[in-house]
Amino acid sequence: MEKKFNRTKIVATMGPATADINVLEEMYNQGLDICRINFSHGDYDAVLNNVKNIRELNKKLNRHVGILADLQGPKLRIGVVKNNSAELVTGEMIDITTKECEGDEKIIYITYPQFPQDVQVGEIVLIDDGKLHLEVIETNGKDLVRCRIKVGGHLSSKKGVNLPNTKISLPCLTVKDLRDLDFALEQDFDWIGLSFVRSVTDIVELKDIIHSKGKRARVIAKIEKPEAIKEIDNIIDLTDGIMVARGDLGVELPMERVPLLQKMIVNKCIQIGKPVIIATQMMESMITSYTPTRAEVNDVANAVMDGADAVMLSAETSVGKFPVKVIEMMRRIITEVEELDTIYYKEHTPHIKTITFITDSICYNACSLAHHAGAQALISMTNSGYTAFKLSSHRPKAPIFIFTDNRSLLTTLSLVWGVRGYYYDKYESTDQTIDDLKNIIKKAGLVKNDDLVINIASMPMKEKGRTNMMKLSYIN
Numbered sequence: 001m002e003k004k005f006n007r008t009k010i011v012a013t014m015g016p017a018t019a020d021i022n023v024l025e026e027m028y029n030q031g032l033d034i035c036r037i038n039f040s041h042g043d044y045d046a047v048l049n050n051v052k053n054i055r056e057l058n059k060k061l062n063r064h065v066g067i068l069a070d071l072q073g074p075k076l077r078i079g080v081v082k083n084n085s086a087e088l089v090t091g092e093m094i095d096i097t098t099k100e101c102e103g104d105e106k107i108i109y110i111t112y113p114q115f116p117q118d119v120q121v122g123e124i125v126l127i128d129d130g131k132l133h134l135e136v137i138e139t140n141g142k143d144l145v146r147c148r149i150k151v152g153g154h155l156s157s158k159k160g161v162n163l164p165n166t167k168i169s170l171p172c173l174t175v176k177d178l179r180d181l182d183f184a185l186e187q188d189f190d191w192i193g194l195s196f197v198r199s200v201t202d203i204v205e206l207k208d209i210i211h212s213k214g215k216r217a218r219v220i221a222k223i224e225k226p227e228a229i230k231e232i233d234n235i236i237d238l239t240d241g242i243m244v245a246r247g248d249l250g251v252e253l254p255m256e257r258v259p260l261l262q263k264m265i266v267n268k269c270i271q272i273g274k275p276v277i278i279a280t281q282m283m284e285s286m287i288t289s290y291t292p293t294r295a296e297v298n299d300v301a302n303a304v305m306d307g308a309d310a311v312m313l314s315a316e317t318s319v320g321k322f323p324v325k326v327i328e329m330m331r332r333i334i335t336e337v338e339e340l341d342t343i344y345y346k347e348h349t350p351h352i353k354t355i356t357f358i359t360d361s362i363c364y365n366a367c368s369l370a371h372h373a374g375a376q377a378l379i380s381m382t383n384s385g386y387t388a389f390k391l392s393s394h395r396p397k398a399p400i401f402i403f404t405d406n407r408s409l410l411t412t413l414s415l416v417w418g419v420r421g422y423y424y425d426k427y428e429s430t431d432q433t434i435d436d437l438k439n440i441i442k443k444a445g446l447v448k449n450d451d452l453v454i455n456i457a458s459m460p461m462k463e464k465g466r467t468n469m470m471k472l473s474y475i476n
Helices: 021-030 044-061 175-186 200-212 226-230 232-238 246-252 255-272 294-306 323-337 357-373 386-393 407-415 430-443
Strands: 009-013 034-038 066-070 086-088 093-097 107-109 124-127 132-139 144-151 153-155 160-162 191-194 218-223 241-245 276-279 310-313 377-381 400-404 419-423 452-457 469-474
Touching: 009 323, 009 407, 021 044, 021 323, 034 044, 066 175, 066 407, 093 132, 160 246, 175 200, 191 200, 200 218, 200 232, 218 226, 218 232, 226 232, 232 255, 241 246, 241 255, 246 255, 246 276, 255 276, 255 294, 255 386, 294 310, 294 323, 310 323, 357 377, 357 386, 357 452, 357 469, 377 386, 377 430, 386 400, 386 419, 400 407, 400 430, 407 419, 430 452, 430 469
Parallel strands: 009 034, 009 310, 034 066, 066 191, 093 107, 191 218, 218 241, 241 276, 276 310, 377 400, 377 452, 400 419
Antiparallel strands: 086 153, 093 144, 124 132, 124 160, 132 144, 452 469
C-alpha cells in the first residue's frame, strides 16, 4: 500500500529560501500542497522563477501543487525613518503627515493620502502590529494629523499601520493590486487572495475582473477587518474560499477574540462547502529555530481539529532557515491529529431544494454510507469541481479520489480538504468507467482487494451532468 496522505493541506509562502528547485522538491516530498506568492514582497522575475519551478516539479513528480496569489491590498505603512530608528516616548506628541519626508521622534510619513480626511479625533492609530499606540488629537483634514503617544517604543522604517476604529476610503484593489492581478492571471494562478476584504462588493469587483479576462482563478477572501466579521455570512456565501488572516485581524480586533472567531469561521465554511485556510504565525519560531514551540504545535493541531482545509506558513518558508524542516514538522502534527476520530463526519443534511439538491443529497448520503459501512474510498468524476467541494465539506474519514478531464481543476483542488485529484478523460459506459477508476486507485496502492468503496457519478456519463448516482462495491 502507498503511504497515507494528509487530509489537511499545507500552504507555504515562496521566497528567497525556496528559490532553489532542489529545496522546493524536498518541500514537495515532505507534504507541500499549495505555493503562496505574496505580492507584498519580491519582484516578477522572482515570481516567474517560482512558477517555473512549481510547474516543472508537478510534471516531474506527477503532482498537482497549486498556486495562490496573495494581493497586498490597501496595506497602510509609514515611510522611511531617519537612520531606520526612532524612539517614541509615551505621553509625547507626534505628527503624521501625508507629505513624504524622513521620519523621526516628532513626525512620520504615512502612505495613505486620505488619512487626514478619514480619521476622527479620539481614534487609535496602531503601528508595527500594535506595538505602538497613538491617539488622534486633531487633524487639519488635509495633510497633517497630530497624535499623542499612548504606548511608545522603538520605531523603524516602513512598519504597518492599523486603524481599528477608522472607516478607510481606500479601494480594496489598489493600483498595485490591479497590476499584480494582471500578472497572476497571465500566469494562470489557481487562487487569488483578496486582502482586507470589507464587504461582498470587494469580492464581486475582483470576480468581475477575473471573468472579464476569461480566466479560471477562484477567489480567497482574507478576513482581517472588523467590517468583514460583521458581513461574514454574505462573504462566505459569495467567495470561493476564506483565509483567516490572524495577524491583522488580531490587531484590528482585540486579539482574545481571534480564537473563537477562527472556530466560528471554519465551522461556517464547512457547512457551506467553502475551503478555509488558517494563517499567520503558525510556526513563527521556526524562522530561526530548528524546532517549533509547544504552543505552535498546539496551534496547528487545533486548526486541524477545528476542520480547517489548510494551514499556512509565511516567513517560515519564504525567508526562514529551515523551509523543508518546517513542512516536515507541520505534516507530522497533521498526521498525528488526523488519527483522532472526532475530527471526521461533520455531516450536514441538505434541506434547501435548489438546482444542486440532488447532487447535494448524493454527496451527503455517500459520506454517511462511507461512515456506517466503513468504506475505504469515495470516488467521483467532476468537471466543475462542485462534487469534490461538497464531498469534502462532510469531512468523511474515507479518502476522496476525484477524477476529471479538466487539468486546471487538479491544481485548484490541491487546497481542498481530503481530496486527491487524477486526470481521466475516457467516457465509456457508467459500469466500465467505475471499474476503470477502481483499478487506477488499486494499482496506485490506495486500496486493496475486498475494500469497500463508493462511486458517485452522473448518468448518462457522456453528458457530464450533475451527480445523480451512487454505487457501493468491493475492490477485486
